[in-house]
Amino acid sequence: MARWEPNASQRLADAALELFAERGYENTTVLDIAKRAGLTKSTFFRHFQDKRGVLFGEDALIEPLAAAIAATPAGATPLEAMAHGFDALGRHVFTPDRRAFTVRRREVIDAHPDLREREALKSMSLTAALTAAMERRGAPALLAAVSAQLGALTLKTAYERWSDPGNTDEFSDIARQTLSEVQAAVSAVHRGTRGPR
Amino acid sequence: MARWEPNASQRLADAALELFAERGYENTTVLDIAKRAGLTKSTFFRHFQDKRGVLFGEDALIEPLAAAIAATPAGATPLEAMAHGFDALGRHVFTPDRRAFTVRRREVIDAHPDLREREALKSMSLTAALTAAMERRGAPALLAAVSAQLGALTLKTAYERWSDPGNTDEFSDIARQTLSEVQAAVSAVHRGTRGPR
Numbered sequence: 131m132a133r134w135e136p137n138a139s140q141r142l143a144d145a146a147l148e149l150f151a152e153r154g155y156e157n158t159t160v161l162d163i164a165k166r167a168g169l170t171k172s173t174f175f176r177h178f179q180d181k182r183g184v185l186f187g188e189d190a191l192i193e194p195l196a197a198a199i200a201a202t203p204a205g206a207t208p209l210e211a212m213a214h215g216f217d218a219l220g221r222h223v224f225t226p227d228r229r230a231f232t233v234r235r236r237e238v239i240d241a242h243p244d245l246r247e248r249e250a251l252k253s254m255s256l257t258a259a260l261t262a263a264m265e266r267r268g269a270p271a272l273l274a275a276v277s278a279q280l281g282a283l284t285l286k287t288a289y290e291r292w293s294d295p296g297n298t299d300e301f302s303d304i305a306r307q308t309l310s311e312v313q314a315a316v317s318a319v320h321r322g323t324r325g326p327r
Numbered sequence: 328m329a330r331w332e333p334n335a336s337q338r339l340a341d342a343a344l345e346l347f348a349e350r351g352y353e354n355t356t357v358l359d360i361a362k363r364a365g366l367t368k369s370t371f372f373r374h375f376q377d378k379r380g381v382l383f384g385e386d387a388l389i390e391p392l393a394a395a396i397a398a399t400p401a402g403a404t405p406l407e408a409m410a411h412g413f414d415a416l417g418r419h420v421f422t423p424d425r426r427a428f429t430v431r432r433r434e435v436i437d438a439h440p441d442l443r444e445r446e447a448l449k450s451m452s453l454t455a456a457l458t459a460a461m462e463r464r465g466a467p468a469l470l471a472a473v474s475a476q477l478g479a480l481t482l483k484t485a486y487e488r489w490s491d492p493g494n495t496d497e498f499s500d501i502a503r504q505t506l507s508e509v510q511a512a513v514s515a516v517h518r519g520t521r522g523p524r
Contacts, residue, residue: 207516207519208516208519209516209519210519246448247444247445247447247448248444250444250447250448250450250451251443251444251447251448253447253451254447254450270512272484272508272509272511272512273512273515273516275480275484275512276477276480276509276512276513276516277516279476279477279479279480280473280476280516282476283472283473283476287469287472311469312469312473314469315467315469315470315472315473316473316513316516316517317517318470319404319405319406319470319473319474319477319513320513320514320517322404322405322406322407
C-alpha cells in the first residue's frame with residue numbers, strides 16, 4: 131500500500147518549478163520531478179495526470195471561493211459575495227509566505243504555451259464555478275454569469291498585482307481595491323460612457 | 328513548389344469534422360484528414376500546427392470583430408461598439424450557410440477534453456483582442472477589460488443560442504437580444520440587486 135507522503139502535491143510543484151527554471155519545461159521529465167521531490171513516479175501520478183498538470187494541481191482556489199460565497203449572508207449583492215470569496219483566498223491561499231512561489235510560477239507559465247493553455251482551461255473552470263456559486267445564491271443565469279465574469283476579471287487583475295515582486299500589500303487589500311475599480315468601470319459601462327476620455 | 332489549393336483550410340476542417348464524428352478524435356490521424364480532403368499532409372501542416380488545431384484554424388472571429396469595433400463612430404459607448412462587432416460576425420462569419428458546420432463542430436469539441444482546452448485558449452485570445460480593440464478606442468485599461476469580458480460573455484451566449492439546431496434566427500438578431508439581456512444584468516449588478524429574487 132502507498133505510504134502517505136506529507137504535503138506531496140506541494141513538494142512536487144516546488145520541485146517542478148525549480149527544474150523548469152533550471153533546465154526548461156521541455157527538458158524536465160516526470161521522473162526528474164519526482165526524484166527532486168524525494169518521491170516516486172507513482173506518487174506523482176496519484177496527484178497529477180501529467181507533467182503539464184503539476185503547476186495546476188489543487189484547484190486550490192475554487193473550494194475556498196465557493197465556500198465563502200455560499201457563506202455570505204443572503205442579503206448581500208453579487209459583488210459583495212465575490213469580495214467575501216477574495217478575503218477567503220487572502221487568508222487561505224494567497225498568503226504572504228506563498229508569494230515567492232507564486233511569482234516564480236507566474237514566470238514559468240508565461241514562458242510556455244502548453245502551460246498557458248492549461249491555465250486558460252483552469253481559468254474557464256474557475257469562471258464556471260463562480261457562475262454556479264452565484265446561481266446557488268438564487269441569481270438568474272445571466273446575472274450569475276455577469277457577476278462571475280467580473281469576479282474572474284477582478285481576481286486575475288488582483289493576482290497579477292499581488293504577484294508583482296514590487297508590491298507588498300496583502301492579497302485581500304489588493305482584491306478589495308481592484309474590485310472597487312472594476313465596479314467603477316461597470317458603472318461607466320452602465321452609464322454608457324462614450325468614446326475616448 | 329506547392330500548388331495553391333482553393334479553400335484548403337475549410338476543406339481540411341470539414342474532413343476532420345467528418346472523421347472525428349465517424350471514428351473519434353483519437354482514432355483520426357493528420358494523414359487521414361488530408362486524404363479525406365483530397366490534399367497532402369504537407370498542405371495540412373501549411374495551415375495547421377497539429378491535429379488539435381484543425382477546428383481552430385482561422386482566428387476568423389478576431390479580425391472582423393476588431394475591424395468593426397475600430398470602425399464604430401467615436402461617440403459610441405463600449406457596448407455599442409461591441410454590437411457593431413457582432414453585426415459584422417453575423418454578416419461575415421456566422422452566416423446561415425455555416426450553421427450546420429458550427430453545430431457539428433460544437434458537438435465534437437464538447438466531446439473531447441483536448442479540444443475544449445484549445446478552445447479555452449482561443450477564447451482567452453478573443454477576450455484579449457477585444458480588450459485591445461477597446462483600448463485603441465481610448466478606453467482606460469479596466470473599462471476596456473470589463474467591456475471585453477461582457478462582450479465575450481455575450482458572444483459565447485449568442486453563439487450557443489445560434490448553434491442550437493432548434494433556433495433559426497440570424498446571428499446578429501440573436502446577438503443584439505443577448506446583449507440587451509447582458510446589459511440588464513449589468514444594470515442589476517450596478518444597482519446591487521440583493522439576494523434571491
